[in-house]
Amino acid sequence: MQAFVTLGCIFMVLAVGIGAFGAHALKSRITPDKLKVYEVGVQYHIAHALGLILIGLLVNQYPDAQIIVTAGWFLVAGIILFSGSLYVLSIAKARFLGPITPLGGLSFMIGWALVVVGLL
Numbered sequence: 001m002q003a004f005v006t007l008g009c010i011f012m013v014l015a016v017g018i019g020a021f022g023a024h025a026l027k028s029r030i031t032p033d034k035l036k037v038y039e040v041g042v043q044y045h046i047a048h049a050l051g052l053i054l055i056g057l058l059v060n061q062y063p064d065a066q067i068i069v070t071a072g073w074f075l076v077a078g079i080i081l082f083s084g085s086l087y088v089l090s091i092a093k094a095r096f097l098g099p100i101t102p103l104g105g106l107s108f109m110i111g112w113a114l115v116v117v118g119l120l
Contacts, residue, residue, distance in 0.1 A: 004072045008052030015045040034090040041086030068118040074111030
């Protein structure tokens with residue numbers, strides 16, 4: 001599905017920009033602990049953006065596996081919830097977002113589990 005390849009590429013552009021922002025603009029403005037949280041968000045963002053590109057390619061290989069499409073949407077949700085909440089938590093005092101991060105992690109796990117099921 002071209003949509004997942006496109007989304008993956010868009011998320012990669014964002015991840016590189018967000019990562020560069022953290023490395024250059026935030027390094028001297030937030031604590032090392034908060035910078036580490038930010039960097040974890042970037043790492044997962046990049047990994048799962050690449051995963052979206054892979055899912056786009058898999059959808060072309062397995063066009064009848066609708067479950068792989070569903071998996072892709074779980075990865076999209078994971079990037080937004082997991083990485084997005086870590087970005088905000090590291091630069092703002094938004095403790096209420098803390099419970100959102102595990103939902104993003106769960107979205108990643110569900111997405112990858114659905115890929116496995118779809119391939120089997």
